[in-house]
Amino acid sequence: MPTPPVSAPVIFCPLEIEAKAARKALGHACTVIRTGPGPEAIRRAIEHADLAAGSVAVLFGTAGGLAPVGIAGRASTIIDPDSRTWEARYKGGAVIAGVNAPVCKALEKQALARRTGASIVDCESHIFAPLAIERAWRWAVVRGITDDHTADLPPAVIAWAGADGRTRLMRVLASMLRDPRLIAESIRLGRRTSRALRAAGLLLRQAIDDLSSHPMDANES
Numbered sequence: 001m002p003t004p005p006v007s008a009p010v011i012f013c014p015l016e017i018e019a020k021a022a023r024k025a026l027g028h029a030c031t032v033i034r035t036g037p038g039p040e041a042i043r044r045a046i047e048h049a050d051l052a053a054g055s056v057a058v059l060f061g062t063a064g065g066l067a068p069v070g071i072a073g074r075a076s077t078i079i080d081p082d083s084r085t086w087e088a089r090y091k092g093g094a095v096i097a098g099v100n101a102p103v104c105k106a107l108e109k110q111a112l113a114r115r116t117g118a119s120i121v122d123c124e125s126h127i128f129a130p131l132a133i134e135r136a137w138r139w140a141v142v143r144g145i146t147d148d149h150t151a152d153l154p155p156a157v158i159a160w161a162g163a164d165g166r167t168r169l170m171r172v173l174a175s176m177l178r179d180p181r182l183i184a185e186s187i188r189l190g191r192r193t194s195r196a197l198r199a200a201g202l203l204l205r206q207a208i209d210d211l212s213s214h215p216m217d218a219n220e221s
Contacts, residue, residue: 024201046135054138061143064121065109065149066097066120067118070199076090077096
C-alpha cells in the first residue's frame, strides 16, 4: 500500500470492528490498517506499513481489564512477558501488559496484575511499542476494555475472529450450538464492546491531537 504522508495519522487495528470504530471516530483524516489479531500479525503489518520517521501511529482496539480501570485507557507504559518496558509520551495513563496469548480467566488476570502492576492486557502492545520506537514514530496505544478483571472470557469467543480480524459468523453460530450459554455472553460482550469502543474513540481523537501537535522527543527516538 502507498505510504501515507507524515501528517496523516495511521491507526493499526487488530479487528475489523475496531477498524470501523476508528474510522467512525476520525473520519477520513487517517489511514486505518486492519492487521489481524496477535503478536505476529501486528509485526507483519508494521513491517509492511513503510511509514516515515515522525509519522503518527496509534494501536487501537479492545483489550482485557486486569484491575479497576474504567471502560477505556491510553497507555503510559507497556510491559512484555519478559518484564521489559517501554514508556509512551503520555503520562498518568495505564500500564498495559502485552502477552502472546489471550488471558481469559479472571484469576489469571488478577495474577498478571499482581506480577506486572498492569491494569490492561492485550496481545499486540509489546510488539507495537518497540517497533514504533525503532522507526521513530510518534506513537500511542489506546484500548477499550471489553472484559474486566472480575470476568471470565469464554475461550470460544477468541476463535470468533479470523486471522484477518473479521468475525467468522459460522464459527459464532457453531459455538453457540455447542454451548447455548454463549448466546447471552455474546449479547453482553457486544454491548460492552460498543461502549468500550465509543469511549476509546474519544481517547483516540485526543491522542491524535496530542501526538500531532508535538515534535519528536528522546522518549520516542
